Amino acid sequence: MMMTILKYRSLIAALPLGAVLTVTATSWADNPIVQTNYTADPAPMVVGDTVYLCTSHDEDVTLDNFFTMNDWRVYSSKDMVNWTDHGSPLSYHSFSWASGKAWAPHCVERDGKFYFYVPVSDSIGVAVADSPIGPFEDAIGEPLVSNYQYIDPSVFIDDDGQAYLYFGNPRLWHVALNDDMISFTGQVEQIENTTQSFGQRSGDADRPTLYEEGPWFYERNDQYYMIFAMGPLPERIGYATSSAPLGPWTYRGVIMENQSGHAFTNHAGVVDFKGKSYFFYHTQELPGGGGYKRSVAVEEFSYGADGSIPTISKTAEGVSESAEPLNPFVRVEAETIAWEQGIETEPCSEGGMNVTEISDGDTIKVEAVEFGAGADSFSYRVAAASGGGAIELYLDGEDGDPVATCAVESSGGADTWVTQQCAVNITGAHDLLLRFTGGGFDFDWWQFAGPGEPTTDGAGGATGTGSTTTTTTTTGSDGGGGASTSTDTGATASTGNPQTSGSNTGSVGTTGGATVGGATAASATTGAATSAASTGGSGAATSGGPGDATVTGGDPSSSGKGSSDDGGCACAVAGPSSSPGGLGLLSLMLLGTTRRRSRAGRS
């Protein structure tokens, strides 16, 4: 890795302050798309109607003035504007032979299995899982390939079934993977590093072309693309194309320049999704950001008629048009976020993730929510040691009064989850802001009910608002679809759910009170709903308690989140990464930027 380290050291003297340390004021823009973590090296993967985004993760505390990266993260979106946090399904600790450097990943599906290729400890490893959100395990117990230049894997499976693994800094290497995706035939080979293929660089005899690192390899309309980070530092993104998977490659130009707000590295991932094309990259634009605290962003773009990729500028707005409306009548994970201010996410004791560290005034924005003919109740699953907080709902901005103020009552303990409910009156399509007052509680998911509930896709019937609207603590898994051992001692009669089935003999315990845009909001509170046990509740197509309602739009794991999405979050700070040796100018610049709560909205 010495060449890489030297490369980054050379930047320290080269960059002006503004190019390294950028602090952006909080806004409601959509870029960077993740605000709860510093993320880098985006690797998007389309699976059905969802794009999964695998990223590397810059730790909040930078050690030895170098990349401090211990695990990888996964996010998902069905609409390209709201991103659900699935936590960390893989860390370098998952590889018994590795000791750190959890750098740029790539994830890919083959035959229902998911493969996570990662540079770690001067090698490339491969992990496998049954779900795109893991948990992933080391597939072979040893490196797939080893060399200090072998970083930044990119895998593409061609139409004929042949899988290719490209990687490398400062040369581009490849190997043909076998069908099992965890072994290969033949040798690692280097792609000829010609200026015809990768453009001309001058002044560095060891790096005669613009190719630096971060290949992103794919095929589209019979043309093969090799997108790559271009040197010298600070990096830009460029691309080459070929009519064959192994070249020869023809350099096609710059896609993204290095602008103010970019890091000294950049790293691209490109997908087509729901009829549009998207370009992922990273910047350093979260508050507290820097060269080792980067943030993934995305832009929509269109290919030219000849397959060319236009020049793309980074924007604060990011994707302006959602790929599809968000359905609020199914369970929506609280960690589904277009933009947040102040909150954090963590593995949830019920499975999956939840929102935590909620303080007074913290906010989550969810974009393009389609309430249709209307929602008349809002259910929210919270854990609150004491009551007194609230979730205020705003539409399309924070101006004016909230359309609902939903009290958060004590759930009986900080790790005791209950579903509470309040009345609302919302119709049409809106950006939804959930603004927290009081704080001091955790938040797992939310769901609306009402006449606007779609009936065509079956989501409503499976979700069962009646069964989810209980105030009783359960031990059921979160989204496990019937795996619960919980017992409901109360259930709410579903309001306007046209797909109800099963009997519901419970009733809402109402403690009355909050005013909702002129209407009266009734909140179910802990212990209040004590009438007869629900036997499935309204629309409870799957058995199980409130934590078990099978949902669309929730966790994609077929085996349920409880076992799949805790992610292990092995967030232990590892020992020092490879040190570039000594503190340079860059470290001095960064000294003031490593505060834990220094990201969006944090002060």
Ligand code: FUB
């Ligand atoms: O994230 C660590 C390294 O920075 C990656 O391997 C490179 O692509 C660059 O983004």
